[in-house]
Structure formats: structure tokens, C-alpha cells
Amino acid sequence: MDGRVNGSWQVTTLHVNGRGRSACFVYPHRTPIFEVSAGNSVIKVTLHANRVDHTSVLFARELAEQARTFAEEVERLHRNQINRESKRKATAL
Secondary structure, X not given: OOOOOOOOOOOOOOOOOOOOEXXXXXXXXXXXXXXXXXXXXXXEEXXXXXXXXXXXXXXXXXHHXXXXXXXXXXXXXXXXXXXXXXXXXXXXX
């Protein structure tokens, strides 16, 4: 935990299993809605509908940075898995 004591709190785990999706819905006169779904489960990240302050901007940037880090880590693990499988096949020949 990060030490925050006020505001919303909840822990939700969404097991994607490679078949999830994400989307960002944008509107001309309200804040966007970021959605992550897997199976019949959906998580939506929202801000105040029409008020954006500096902390909203910081949160959005952090969300984007952490999503980028998540993607890079998944890509790294996938490359490692492919390399291990290739080596296994080569030694089996």
C-alpha cells in the first residue's frame, strides 16, 4: 500500500488470461473513461465527470507509465519463453 488513508479504496484482481481487452472512451465535454475487461468482468477507471485538476493529470500520466511498464515486462517474458522453447526444440533434434 502507498500510505493513503482518505478517498476510495478497494483491491480488485482481474485475471485476463491473454483474452482481455482495454479501451479508452473519450467524450467532447467530459473526462475519458478507461476500461479493462476479461470475460464477463469489467473495470472502469473514471475521474470527476467535468473537473480536471493537476492531480488528475498526474494520475493519468502514472497510469500510462505503469501500463507501458506492464507491456514491456509481458513482452520480455514472452521473448524469454520463445527463446527457451526454441532451445528445447533444438536440443531435442
